[in-house]
Amino acid sequence: TTDYDLLIVGSGLFGAVFAHEATKIGxxxxxxxxxxxxxxxxxxxxxxDITIHKYGAHIFHTNDKFIWDYVNQFTTFNHYINSPVTLAKGRLYNLPFNMNTFYQLWGAITPEEARAKINVQIDRFGVANPANLEEQALSMVGKDIYETLIKEYTEKQWGRKATELPPFIIKRLPIRYTFDNNYFNDTYQGIPVGGYNKIIDGLLEGTEIRLNTDFFDDRSYFESLAETIVFTGKIDEYFDYQFGELEYRSLRFENEIINSSNFQGNAVVNYNDATVPFTRIIEHKHFEFGKQPQTVITKEYPESWSSKKEAFYPVNDKKNQAIYKQYCLMAKDSKVIFGGRLAEYKYYDMHQIIASAIRKFKTEYCETK
Ligand code: FAD
Structure with a gap:
């Protein structure tokens, strides 16, 4: 017999939810x-005394009442609504694209005026089968919105020209003909009061955890500890990079403490222009309606990735998807349960990760025992 039923590699949301569900059934x-x-x-x-989201701003949102109740078991959420603004060529615009943005761009006052402006540009610049991100954007929102608010930001974020990026990155570009700055369409939204650690602590209560412990430092020892392994690290690393390395886009965060109670008046301000090296500034206290005398801001710099840096966004192009598919086939043949953003090489929001962990716990663990 082994010391544990389950070894879970990774204490992120996926691992923590999996551990919680397993601990619950003994x-x-x-x-x-x-x-x-x-x-x-x-x-x-x-x-x-300000809560900082160390790896980038995290806003919880979901339409699923079950997931909302699930996280609310562990903490209380405030009523924060994400309403970012973007600075482009010295002017501020509301996001996502809505009547406020159209007024700021063109002075359009009615939805009819705004719609007409956009449709004329789509007719003139759009193409039937967009082959890249630029063509896709021109076909969905026209030239002004694309050139003023999308092009430079997106090129900074991905480190590539919009004409060299695949169209599906912006498959959905929500346009609203209402004065509604709420970025997400979901029914439930907020920030956990005091940050996300309370949720993780709640999920991991009663579970043994070892930090500063890398699975690959002593793989055979860890494999011998438990009957079942749940792996939430990088799938290419798990399989020794035998089909090559999966690529990521990385981010660098620079924090500054500022001797002012309010730096930018909003939690999230995007910086659109190519001349500014960062993509956004987060002012954390506004996530919690903070009244502290000082403020902490974080500049977010997109960066190319190397294996020494944090892996943030998977690069979903054909080359990487083809490599991932090969690892996926190997994963199917193994007894290990792979889950989470790194093992599935996929961008997931938090609510999706929780749903995925609960689902995989049932289908890949409970139903096979
Ligand atoms: P992770 O949180 O990455 O956890 C994986 C864990 O495994 C890590 O702790 C890692 O140290 C550990 N690990 C890896 N390899 C090993 C190993 N070999 N040995 C031991 N441990 C290992 N979602 C939202 O819903 N709203 C948002 O606003 C939002 N904003 C985001 C902003 C940014 C910049 C980013 C990058 C993501 C954002 N997300 C957001 C997504 C959210 O971060 C993810 O859904 C979630 O954190 C994924 O959890 P995970 O458990 O899959 O991965």
Missing amino acids: KRCLVIDKRSHRGGNVYCEKIE
Whole structure:
């Protein structure tokens, strides 16, 4: 017999939800994480008594009442609504594209005026079968919105020309003909009061966890500890990169403490222009309607990735998808349960990760035992 029923590699949301579900039915779990803290990318820390989302701003949103109730077991959410603004050539515009934006762009006052403006440009610049991101955007929102608010930001974010990016990156570009700055369409939205750590602590209560512990430092020892392994790290690393390395886009975060109670008046301000090296500034206190005397801001710089950096966004082009498919076939043949954003090489929002962990726990663990 083994020491544990389950070894869970990674204490991010996927691993923590999986551990919680397994512990609930009496399974003995060991969670390991190579970082010095639990929670993966939702981990928060305090600076000047302000909650900082260490790996980028995280806003919880979902339409699924079950998932909303699930996270609310562990903490209380505030009523934060994400309403970013973007700075382009010295002017501020509301996001997502809505009547406020159209007024700021063209002085359009009625939905009819705005619609007419956009449709004329789509007719003139759009193409039937967009072959790249630029053509896709021109076909969906026309030239003014694309050139003023999309092109430079997107090129900075991906480090490539819009004409060299695949069209599906912006498959959905929501346009609203109402004065509605709420970025997400979901029924439930908010930020956990005090940050995400309480959710992770709640999920992992009663579960043994070892931090600063990398699975690959002693793979055979860890494999011998438990009957079942749940792996939430990088799938290419798990299979020794035998089909090549999967590529990511990385981010660098620069924090500054500022001696002012309010730096930018909003939690999220995007910087559209190519001349500014960062894509956005996060002012964390506004996520919590904070009244602290000082403020902490984070500049977010997109960066090319190397294996020494944090992997943030998968690069979903043909080359990487083809490599991932090969790893996926190997994963299907193994007894290990692969889950989460790194093992599935996929961008997931938090609510999707929770749903996926609960589903995989049922289908890939419970139903096979
Ligand atoms: P992770 O959180 O990455 O957890 C994986 C864990 O495994 C890590 O702790 C890692 O250290 C550990 N690990 C990896 N390899 C090993 C190993 N070999 N040995 C031991 N441990 C290992 N979602 C939203 O819903 N709203 C948002 O606003 C939002 N904003 C985001 C902003 C940014 C910049 C990014 C990058 C993501 C954002 N997300 C957002 C998505 C959210 O971060 C993810 O859905 C979630 O964190 C994924 O959880 P995970 O468990 O799959 O991965």
